[in-house]
Amino acid sequence: MNGNRLPTAEFEVEEVVRATHSAEADGRQEPGIDMLQVLAADGTMAAGLSAQVAGRPVDFSPYLSSSDPDHLRSLYRDMFLIRRFDQESTALQRQGQLALWVPLTGQEAAQIGSGRALEPQDYAFPTYREHGVALTRGVELAEILRLFRGVTNGGWDPRERNFHLYTLVLAAQSLHAVGYAMGMQRDQLADPFLPPAASIAYFGDGASSEGDIHESMVFAASFDAPVVFFCQNNQWAISVPSTVQTRVPLAQRAEGYGFPGIRVDGNDVVAVEAVTRWALEHARSGKGPVLIEAYTYRMSAHTTADDPTKYRLSHDEQEWQPRDPLVRLEAHLRSTGMADDAFFEDLGAEARTMATGLRQAVLSMTAPDLASRFAAVYAEPHPLIQEELRFFEQYEAGFADEGKHA
Amino acid sequence: MATMTIAKAINEGLRASLANNPKTLLMGEDIGELGGVYRVTDGLKRDFGALRVVDSPLAESGIIGTAIGLALRGYRPICEIQFDGFVFPGFNQITTQLAKLRTRSDGMLTAPVVIRIPYGGGIGSVEHHSESPEALFAHTAGLRIITPSNAQDAYWMIQQAVTCEDPVIVFEPKRRYWLKGEVDTAAPTTDPFSAQVLRRGTDATVVAYGPLVPVALAAAAAAEEDGRSIEVIDLRSISPIDFDTVTESVTRTGRLVVAHEAPTFGGIGGEIAARISERAFLSLEAPVIRVGGFHMPYPVARVEEQYLPDIDRILEALDRAFAY
Numbered sequence: 001m002n003g004n005r006l007p008t009a010e011f012e013v014e015e016v017v018r019a020t021h022s023a024e025a026d027g028r029q030e031p032g033i034d035m036l037q038v039l040a041a042d043g044t045m046a047a048g049l050s051a052q053v054a055g056r057p058v059d060f061s062p063y064l065s066s067s068d069p070d071h072l073r074s075l076y077r078d079m080f081l082i083r084r085f086d087q088e089s090t091a092l093q094r095q096g097q098l099a100l101w102v103p104l105t106g107q108e109a110a111q112i113g114s115g116r117a118l119e120p121q122d123y124a125f126p127t128y129r130e131h132g133v134a135l136t137r138g139v140e141l142a143e144i145l146r147l148f149r150g151v152t153n154g155g156w157d158p159r160e161r162n163f164h165l166y167t168l169v170l171a172a173q174s175l176h177a178v179g180y181a182m183g184m185q186r187d188q189l190a191d192p193f194l195p196p197a198a199s200i201a202y203f204g205d206g207a208s209s210e211g212d213i214h215e216s217m218v219f220a221a222s223f224d225a226p227v228v229f230f231c232q233n234n235q236w237a238i239s240v241p242s243t244v245q246t247r248v249p250l251a252q253r254a255e256g257y258g259f260p261g262i263r264v265d266g267n268d269v270v271a272v273e274a275v276t277r278w279a280l281e282h283a284r285s286g287k288g289p290v291l292i293e294a295y296t297y298r299m300s301a302h303t304t305a306d307d308p309t310k311y312r313l314s315h316d317e318q319e320w321q322p323r324d325p326l327v328r329l330e331a332h333l334r335s336t337g338m339a340d341d342a343f344f345e346d347l348g349a350e351a352r353t354m355a356t357g358l359r360q361a362v363l364s365m366t367a368p369d370l371a372s373r374f375a376a377v378y379a380e381p382h383p384l385i386q387e388e389l390r391f392f393e394q395y396e397a398g399f400a401d402e403g404k405h406a
Numbered sequence: 407m408a409t410m411t412i413a414k415a416i417n418e419g420l421r422a423s424l425a426n427n428p429k430t431l432l433m434g435e436d437i438g439e440l441g442g443v444y445r446v447t448d449g450l451k452r453d454f455g456a457l458r459v460v461d462s463p464l465a466e467s468g469i470i471g472t473a474i475g476l477a478l479r480g481y482r483p484i485c486e487i488q489f490d491g492f493v494f495p496g497f498n499q500i501t502t503q504l505a506k507l508r509t510r511s512d513g514m515l516t517a518p519v520v521i522r523i524p525y526g527g528g529i530g531s532v533e534h535h536s537e538s539p540e541a542l543f544a545h546t547a548g549l550r551i552i553t554p555s556n557a558q559d560a561y562w563m564i565q566q567a568v569t570c571e572d573p574v575i576v577f578e579p580k581r582r583y584w585l586k587g588e589v590d591t592a593a594p595t596t597d598p599f600s601a602q603v604l605r606r607g608t609d610a611t612v613v614a615y616g617p618l619v620p621v622a623l624a625a626a627a628a629a630e631e632d633g634r635s636i637e638v639i640d641l642r643s644i645s646p647i648d649f650d651t652v653t654e655s656v657t658r659t660g661r662l663v664v665a666h667e668a669p670t671f672g673g674i675g676g677e678i679a680a681r682i683s684e685r686a687f688l689s690l691e692a693p694v695i696r697v698g699g700f701h702m703p704y705p706v707a708r709v710e711e712q713y714l715p716d717i718d719r720i721l722e723a724l725d726r727a728f729a730y
Contacts, residue, residue: 153510164478165510169502175468176503179475179483186457186481190428199475211495215468222463376513377547379571383599384646 033249035295036275037265041323043331054260063274069338075269076329077347079108082132084351085141088358093304097362098148102129106299109325110232113272121197125177128166130202137163142361149365171210177201178216181225196284198226206237209245217257226283229291234298239311251293259289266296267325407590413583415560416446423568424454433460433469434486443488444583466496473519474504482568483519490525491534504573505548520567524580526617526667527714530707537704538668540577544645551644552598553577555619557587562595579617601648607637610661610724613652615641618665625720644674653685660691661727665715670698692730695723
């Protein structure tokens with residue numbers, strides 16, 4: 001793939017998969033970038049984590065939670081629940097109860113690990129797939145489904161949980177995250193007693209091609225904004241592989257903007273959490289932005305409207321299956337005696353109860369009255385809105401009269 | 407009362423906004439040390455510092471997108487776009503994000519971002535420096551769009567835009583930046599989202615906004631010499647449009663000419679013509695006639711005088727209206 005790239009960047013699925021496989025089979029890393037990992041696919045955990053970041057040695061070990069069984073169990077619980085949420089939501093979409101669903105299966109560790117690294121005063125700007133991050137921020141999961149049910153374009157109060165609304169236009173939120181961080185920076189200058197805070201911008205490998213990602217990184221670097229860019233490289237932008245998006249590892253791009261970039265095993269929840277904690281602290285302490293590339297894999301489709309069988313080969317998926325973020329943490333919890341069968345059975349029961357509750361919540365979501373939608377367009381009175389609302393109400397009332405006479 | 411140019415009036419309005427609210431800040435390309443390519447922000451960085459008057463990287467999406475983030479954090483950003491034709495790299499942020507934030511959050515969030523855009527032609531410049539893209543923004547719900555035509559409005563409307571809870575785009579008529587006028591800094595101008603009758607008349611109404619307001623007034627003065635009494639309305643607000651003021655006028659005069667620099671097709675003039683035809687059909691003595699630019703990209707400077715609506719084009723339109 002690398003040597004004989006067509007000028008149009010067209011690709012053959014076979015070729016992409018072969019290139020990926022041969023690199024992985026050899027255990028090769030892409031040149032110039034290490035992938036940080038503590039929890040191996042077989043469930044063994046390394047004792048510490050350190051790496052060269054932007055040419056300097058960084059010890060992430062103080063940010064590792066690997067010795068805390070309660071914490072590890074809670075990370076597993078979050079990942080398990082969000083996968084069950086994903087399955088239930090997919091089922092609801094298939095049954096026509098949701099207009100669309102955006103699955104996250106495979107990306108649980110990237111989302112739960114990074115989300116759990118956030119402090120309450122931090123602010124997250126998600127794309128549209130960050131259900132796991134939402135869970136860590138305490139957003140009611142049913143509220144996420146309101147967007148996909150088609151009863152709102154939002155669903156929750158972003159200020160309550162410092163978790164912004166989903167953004168469907170790719171990469172637009174990365175600039176909001178930078179601006180928000182610039183506001184945090186100013187707030188800190190005005191009141192040094194405020195707890196230091198950072199924002200985090202989530203985006204995917206596909207979005208990394210959007211101009212807004214570039215501009216957000218330029219702005220963040222220019223103003224040393226306390227922002228962490230968190231790229232979940234799930235290998236595919238719908239049907240286009242990340243190899244078409246970039247010629248260098250995405251994390252390496254940070255160097256060009258003048259701030260640290262880190263590639264972490266996105267299926268290793270412990271490493272993701274540690275690296276994100278370090279990055280957030282780096283940003284909060286005035287040292288500027290950090291880019292984290294969580295190297296992961298979208299096990300499921302891009303959305304329920306997608307058909308990965310048209311562009312992906314099954315052995316590609318089989319290759320990633322053993323690296324499943326849940327499987328490896330379960331192996332670790334079991335082998336170390338941190339969790340037993342009872343733990344996993346209880347969790348399964350909890351997830352089933354959650355799924356039942358979600359299903360009921362979705363079925364009880366009712367469409368808003370269109371008349372109510374006029375109210376949220378402008379904050380201040382607007383004559384056109386008032387005129388059109390009057391028209392609409394009279395028009396609707398006309399049908400009510402017809403009904404009465406019928 | 408002080409006499410100042412429109413550019414100076416906006417400068418003083420921005421100064422007052424910065425002084426009134428520590429959360430207000432300016433962002434844009436070259437607005438700091440240089441004071442903007444039109445010097446509208448001249449001296450503000452010196453007096454308020456680099457945190458309040460931010461020389462940003464050259465990236466319009468970046469300016470507007472970060473402004474949205476700052477607004478979410480409680481700040482009041484005022485963005486400067488250097489020229490009308492350069493707003494399009496930021497079009498996505500304005501139309502898909504800024505305009506819709508309130509609706510998407512079911513009214514929980516507001517995005518009180520102000521975007522200043524010098525617009526319109528008549529300055530003899532090169533391409534993308536003379537366009538009038540207001541209709542493209544007016545079509546998007548969630549935005550407010552205003553355009554001052556005199557120093558008094560320039561001073562106050564920018565301040566009113568900053569205190570408005572909704573996003574406001576201020577289209578500034580760049581060829582009028584040096585037009586002088588009286589400014590009463592003690593008495594605010596009227597509601598910025600209303601139209602103003604600048605000249606009373608009985609035979610026809612001319613609606614104009616921004617750079618064409620002085621042209622409309624001059625046309626009305628010329629028509630008076632021919633014995634026609636022309637009412638002139640400065641629209642001031644392009645979204646929302648104060649249709650009540652226009653309707654009331656047309657009901658009295660029976661004829662309406664709408665003039666703007668933007669191409670006639672798909673422009674604001676068409677919206678006004680349609681609405682007034684609905685609202686005042688029985689009062690109209692003639693169809694509403696539009697005067698505007700042609701369906702072409704803004705032409706090269708050497709021929710822009712032929713493209714831009716002038717006094718004669720408005721008088722010709724009035725002639726057509728009176729011919730019915």
